[in-house]
Amino acid sequence: MDSENPSAPARSQSRNRDKKHPGGHPDGRRPAGVVHDHVRHTENFTVIGNDLAQHQELSLLAIGLACYIQSVRRGTAVDIKTLAARFPEGPTRIASALRELETHGYLRRTRERTSTGRIVTRTVSCNRPGHRGSREQAARSRPARRTEPDEPAPRKRLPAVPQPSRPWPVLLRTAVDVLSGLRRHDPRLLLSATDAEHLAPGVAAWLERDLTPTAARHD
Structure with a gap:
């Protein structure tokens, strides 16, 4: 006949201990790493992809700047001077972060001349580099515009021909x-x-x- 081990804890005591420490840490320690306390947004929010938020090569400043640019309204000024006035980082660091975003495709900046002759910088923010916007995709999928009967078809450019030495x-x-x-x-x-x-x-x-x-x- 088997004898009981007096040093073994009772089953009821083991169950009570598990209830006190549901995380499996009998010494009361919390698991390592972040714990999220999230609330679902229903207004005034921006969707940011993890490919940007967890980018392996962008600096923290570049990631934060990209998130800010994606969150503002269309037409908001995002030039270096405006961003330096908005954030504590200076123009040099902000300019460097913008170049990072350009290198990785999150920004496209082109210089254009307005009708008044002024040179301005046009900035396009891309939340998924390599993917064109839905408007451009719709334009590509839209059938080509047919020429109306009363609208003359565009004339092809005629090829160059030799010229006489003396065009009498x-x-x-x-x-x-x-x-x-x-x-x-x-x-x-x-x-x-x-x-x-x-x-x-x-x-x-x-x-x-x-x-x-x-x-x-x-x-």
């Missing part, structure tokens, strides 16, 4: 006559007056080399 009026008129007569040999070669005028110098350059109009038509 008689030589150019002969070249135009050669081009206008091509349709008699092939109906597909019907040229408009604009096309004939554009191509005439090239034909004139051929005629200038003692090439006959008949030979020019066949070439």
Whole structure:
């Protein structure tokens, strides 16, 4: 017959101890690390991605600055001078943080000239670098605008043609006559007056080399 171990704690005592320390720490210590005491926001909040908040290469100042820029309204000034007046960090540190955000794609800054001739810096904040905004995606997916029947189609740019060394009026008129007569040999070669005028110098350059109009038509 087995005998009881007088040094073993009673089961009821063990259960009571577990109730006093549900975290599994009998000495009363709390688990290491942060403990969140969060309240769900329903207004006046900004969604920040963990790829930014926990970025492995950005400095803490750059991460905080990016969070601030993403939280402000469209059109809010975020230049170095304005940010230096808003935060205790000086212009040098803020400029360095902005360059970090540019390097990693969270900011795009371009210099543009206004209608008055003034040079301004346009800043675009990206909450997910590498992903374009929904407006640009919608523009790409939108079907191409059809040309209305009464709206002339855009004219293609005509290719460059050789120029005669001496553009004599008689030589150019002969070249135009050669081009206008091509349709008699092939109906597909019907040229408009604009096309004939554009191509005439090239034909004139051929005629200038003692090439006959008949030979020019066949070439």
